[in-house]
Amino acid sequence: MDWGMKNRLSRIIRPDTGKALMLAVDHGYFLGPTSGLEDLENTVAPLLPYTDSLMLTRGALRNCINAKFPVPIVLRVSGGNSVLEEDLSHEDLTVDIEDAIRLNASAITMSIYIGSPHQHQTIVNLAKTVDMGEKYGIPVLAVTAVGKEMTRDERYLSLACRIAAETGAHIVKTYYCEDFDKLVKKVPIPVVIAGGKKVTEKDALELAYKAISDGAVGVDMGRNIFQAEAPVAMIQAVRSIVHHGNSVKKALDLYSSLKAKKK
Numbered sequence: 459m460d461w462g463m464k465n466r467l468s469r470i471i472r473p474d475t476g477k478a479l480m481l482a483v484d485h486g487y488f489l490g491p492t493s494g495l496e497d498l499e500n501t502v503a504p505l506l507p508y509t510d511s512l513m514l515t516r517g518a519l520r521n522c523i524n525a526k527f528p529v530p531i532v533l534r535v536s537g538g539n540s541v542l543e544e545d546l547s548h549e550d551l552t553v554d555i556e557d558a559i560r561l562n563a564s565a566i567t568m569s570i571y572i573g574s575p576h577q578h579q580t581i582v583n584l585a586k587t588v589d590m591g592e593k594y595g596i597p598v599l600a601v602t603a604v605g606k607e608m609t610r611d612e613r614y615l616s617l618a619c620r621i622a623a624e625t626g627a628h629i630v631k632t633y634y635c636e637d638f639d640k641l642v643k644k645v646p647i648p649v650v651i652a653g654g655k656k657v658t659e660k661d662a663l664e665l666a667y668k669a670i671s672d673g674a675v676g677v678d679m680g681r682n683i684f685q686a687e688a689p690v691a692m693i694q695a696v697r698s699i700v701h702h703g704n705s706v707k708k709a710l711d712l713y714s715s716l717k718a719k720k721k
């Protein structure tokens with residue numbers, strides 16, 4: 459791995475803990491003004507000091523994020539569909555590598571849809587993204603998007619993550635599932651988990667704890683942070699699990715005390 463690639467990866471996965479806390483706010487690329495992100499600029503600004511990196515689209519980045527804040531960027535480079543379409547797998551690459559470089563992306567990210575009608579196109583697009591990333595030393599985070607008809611079990615998610623790794627992705631983002639430790643052993647690149655739909659703060663912290671205990675390198679959480687009752691407190695609680703190994707109880711106590719202090 460060359461110096462630039464290693465250096466960029468170390469902005470995503472912190473070398474001192476070997477873990478990664480990523481904040482995902484890229485939902486608008488197919489969902490539009492997602493609940494909690496209507497005012498993306500003001501929702502995300504107070505969360506930035508607590509995340510290791512920020513995953514979003516170039517439009518959100520240019521329009522809503524202060525360029526002077528030194529947060530590493532994980533730039534979404536796939537899209538081309540909307541929630542109004544039945545088959546969400548019909549995605550393509552939507553950002554030129556030169557624009558990703560111009561935006562100082564620390565990593566680029568795109569979705570693959572294993573088992574969906576356009577799986578071929580999305581896997582080939584991942585390969586192209588990896589080729590571009592390798593050319594300029596930019597790591598690629600593959601997201602295993604799951605079609606409605608797919609079961610989010612270890613068998614399916616291992617298949618999707620392993621294909622991402624074999625295609626050349628440097629990190630893969632997937633969903634937590636039962637026997638997640640088995641998945642991690644079958645995937646030779648770092649695995650981060652998505653948070654998924656909003657659940658209670660306790661359940662979201664439990665999810666983060668179980669994922670880290672089972673070998674995930676980190677969490678790339680969106681809705682369970684920005685839709686929480688107290689998002690700034692929530693991101694600090696998640697962070698305490700990812701980087702400091704806090705138990706769920708300790709993290710929940712931290713959340714409650716920060717929430718009470720409105721921090």
Ligand code: R5P
Pocket residue numbers: 482483484485569601603652653654655678679680681682
């Ligand atoms: C999925 O395709 C996108 O990357 C999502 O924006 C992200 O995975 C969602 O994160 P969460 O499920 O934690 O809201």
